[in-house]
Amino acid sequence: MALTYTPVDDIPQIVQELRATFKSGLTKPLNYRREQLKGLFNLLDENEELFRESTFKDLHKPPAETLLGEILTVKQECHEAIKNLEKWAAKQPIKTGLVNKMDGVHIRKDPLGMVLIIGAWNYPTNLLLAPAVGAIAAGNTVVLKPSEVSSHTAALITRLLPKYLDSRSYRIINGAATETTVLLEHKFDHIFYTGSGNIGKIIMGAAAKQLTPVTLELGGKSxxxxxxxxxxxxxxxxxxxxxxxxxxxxxxxxxxxxxxxxxxxxxxxxxxxxxxxxxxxxxxxxxxxxxxxxxxxxxxxxxxxxxxxxxxxxxxxxxxxxxxxxxxxxxxxxxxxxxxxxxxxxxxxxxxxxxxxxxxxxxxxxxxxxxxxxxxxxxxxxxxxxxxxxxxxxxxxxxxxxxxxxxxxxxxGTGPSGIGNYHGQRSFDVFSHERSTLVKSLGMEKVNDLKYPPYTEKKISWAAWALFDKAKYSANAANPGANGSDSKL
Incomplete structure (x- = not known):
């Protein structure tokens, strides 16, 4: 099956549809994410022989290397994500001091939005779909751009993906430099790229124009x-x-x-x-x-x-x-x-x-x-x-x-060998926003009087006592450096 490039004129519509899907909230429920991850697992599990054939055509890769380096590793990522999804997505409680004892303080794990994943030719299944596990688990819509160099595997994934994953949320765009350039003109909420450092610079430059965060998995002389x-x-x-x-x-x-x-x-x-x-x-x-x-x-x-x-x-x-x-x-x-x-x-x-x-x-x-x-x-x-x-x-x-x-x-990697990392929970975290959340109680208004004008020495002293370690602060708030403490923040 020959690889057909996505018409350039279709790219804006695909991006727009995925953005609309995310805004609709379709991808946010954990049950939806879990079902999509099961679909991705089944895509690989039920078509192993087809993937062996496609990677052999692309790279003359021995079937055992396709199994070890491509199929099993992505299936393992799917399994880990399905098993741990509720724990990864749960609100993370934060310990607080006296002032916020009665409040709700936690970190939410929110999906970033619509993300772009650009794969590489040397492991055309793994390096495209393993990051996708994290993006799906985190609740994003995803544009997948396979490497056109490994054209047989790209064509296979393009044919199979709609049979196992919801096309409203996950789409493939195929092409080379022209199509990728047009794709990068659009605003994404994260770009995940695997490949060479030279192309990584181009990806990062395009992302900078949109203030889009990136993960770059590059290389180097190990x-x-x-x-x-x-x-x-x-x-x-x-x-x-x-x-x-x-x-x-x-x-x-x-x-x-x-x-x-x-x-x-x-x-x-x-x-x-x-x-x-x-x-x-x-x-x-x-x-x-x-x-x-x-x-x-x-x-x-x-x-x-x-x-x-x-x-x-x-x-x-x-x-x-x-x-x-x-x-x-x-x-x-x-x-x-x-x-x-x-x-x-x-x-x-x-x-x-x-x-x-x-x-x-x-x-x-x-x-x-x-x-x-x-x-x-x-x-x-x-x-x-x-x-x-x-x-x-x-x-x-x-x-x-x-x-x-x-x-x-x-x-x-680090420095020229890459920016950011993934695998396991880190893949989920890459495509999530850690949203700091404080839910204040509507009670205890007398305590809040300490922060309201008019300001007095007594109020400031009590506020310092409540916010910080009492032993490090003098009763005289007008002299915050007393007792050898350093009040600089």
Missing amino acids: PAFISKEVDLTIAARRIAFGKYFNCGQTCIAPDYVIIERGSEDELITQINAAILEFYTAAPQTSDSYGRIVNKNHFHRLKSILDKTQGKVVTGGDTQEDDLYIAPTVVLGVKPEDSLMEAELFGPILPIMVVDSIDEGIDYVNDHDQPLALYVFSKSSKVTDHILDNTRSGGVLVNDTLTHFLVPGLPFG
Whole structure:
């Protein structure tokens, strides 16, 4: 089924209809939200084979990787949201002092309104629908913009979504730069974007014109530190898994390795053993190894690899007709190497050899904060030293990728690797407004006399006593700094 772009002239009408639906209050009842979440779960549960086929056509993604990285993760998000919806949406009571003891003080969790979610091509189901779980659970109407690069999956979701979700509240708009540009001209109450930093800047610029808040899930060069005392066999298997899963086209893939001098040869031996174990001696024929998404990305990666000054010690084979790049390891890369200029987003693993962990820390800190940072070490002292002296969106110790699968862990970047985070309750919170609410009692009017004119020393003194700790304030309100207290607010 070919992907049909949404006519540009239809976009304003779609946006207007979704805005009207939100104003009608349709999406606010918890029962409605719950039923829509069940529908999204069933969409994935009942069409698993179709999603496997579409992602294979888009990315030659092995069916197991589609199940693990796309279907199960979104179903888990749906399950968590359905199970916890009442708790997440409940008013949050706030402890108060004496003045408000008789009042109602709480935080409401209100939906933001109409939101826009723009997905990414590398995980075309997960990165579109996982944020949608939070938006639906929070009671919003949603515009979903799939990536046109993964066109087969975009077409499948476009066909299936109206069968499982209420089209009055949730709509898909397909297209490329032209359609997205028109879409961004409209006012949304939140924009959630997953993709590259360069496009993220465009999204943020468009949002700024409307004062629309954004969540940006971007990327960056995620390093993997390997300390001397770690078991290199285990480290190599886990790094190879994270690097070559989805053919390296994962925003949190370990982008490069930092290893202390003297351990690099053994690491390469063990990575080679892992590649042989995972993909056989001929990865191109393996049912477990994917492909590059299109020729543009293939040529980008091949050009970078051709220019490297490092030594290709594993792989390096490419075949354009099959969009195939072998699992590749490059040893001895320098900071100025072509492989170290930007996030690779492919199955090429540079190894940077350093004389000390601190040298690696300095390199990481001289560049943008990564989306993920990996540490392989048996020593908590070494691990803490690395984490205490670096910044990143998230951290995983002694494994790769799997922190993405924990719903209770907020997932997101920092600085150039992203703004905001999601997963689990955080997805609900992203698309909710925490509305501070104070419900005053109509009784005890004599107490309120303290705030009314005419003001007197006695009134101010009593007010200070009621609002703050009595011991920190003198009876003489005209001297608020007495007894060493600081009354500045």
